[in-house]
Amino acid sequence: MKFNDLKTTKQRQAKRVGRGISAGQGKTAGRGTKGYGSRTGSKAKPGFAGGQNPLMQALPKLPGFKSLHTKAENVHTGQLEQFGGKTVDSQVLADAGLVSSPYAKIKLISGKGELTKSGTVKLASVSASALELIQQVGGSFEETVRTQRPITSTKSRKAPENKKEA
Numbered sequence: 001m002k003f004n005d006l007k008t009t010k011q012r013q014a015k016r017v018g019r020g021i022s023a024g025q026g027k028t029a030g031r032g033t034k035g036y037g038s039r040t041g042s043k044a045k046p047g048f049a050g051g052q053n054p055l056m057q058a059l060p061k062l063p064g065f066k067s068l069h070t071k072a073e074n075v076h077t078g079q080l081e082q083f084g085g086k087t088v089d090s091q092v093l094a095d096a097g098l099v100s101s102p103y104a105k106i107k108l109i110s111g112k113g114e115l116t117k118s119g120t121v122k123l124a125s126v127s128a129s130a131l132e133l134i135q136q137v138g139g140s141f142e143e144t145v146r147t148q149r150p151i152t153s154t155k156s157r158k159a160p161e162n163k164k165e166a
Contacts, residue, residue, distance in 0.1 A: 072105035075123075077130050078113015085119040085139075090147050103149045108141075 017029035031038040047054045075098055080088055082096070094102040108121060110129040118138035124146045126134075134141050 070105060072107040072125065073099045074107055074109050075099065076112035077108065077110045077115045077133050080108075080119070080121065081113060081115055081117060083117075083119060085117040087120045087122065089122040089144070090124075103147050105146060 015025055016023060017025040018027075020026045028038065036042050036044070047056050049055065075093060079098055083092065086092075090099070090102040090104070090106050093099045093106060094104075099106055106123050106125075108123050108126040108130045110127060110133050115133055115137055118134075120140050120142060121134060122142045122144045124144060126141055126143075131141055
């Protein structure tokens with residue numbers, strides 16, 4: 001028989017603690033004497049530093065906060081002049097390069113140029129002054145729901161099959 005042929009059991013029997021002095025783990029059962037760790041059900045909270053002020057409380061905090069709310073991209077009424085009275089929506093603005101994506105939040109605001117041509121504007125939001133300018137020219141505004149990204153599921157995509165050619 002060789003050393004590597006020996007069959008050994010990987011499971012170790014649990015220590016029987018608190019069964020008397022002669023058992024090796026008697027009396028305090030390896031928990032020390034008194035204190036928080038010796039009691040049943042004791043578990044220190046995350047960050048607890050034994051009565052000392054925890055590090056997360058001792059360090060200074062940074063001012064302000066980072067908002068997860070995405071800001072709307074602004075389009076000025078003067079920029080609508082280049083569409084010449086056509087229907088303008090988020091896709092048209094994205095194709096013209098005025099906004100980063102047709103799925104972004106877009107708000108129409110007044111300013112930066114004159115608006116002379118009337119047309120229909122279909123966006124999620126508009127300022128009161130921009131709405132007034134559009135109506136003065138003879139155009140109209142339709143409030144629409146923001147265009148959502150198409151859902152692409154990773155589960156529906158299949159991995160390419162590797163076929164061995166003989």
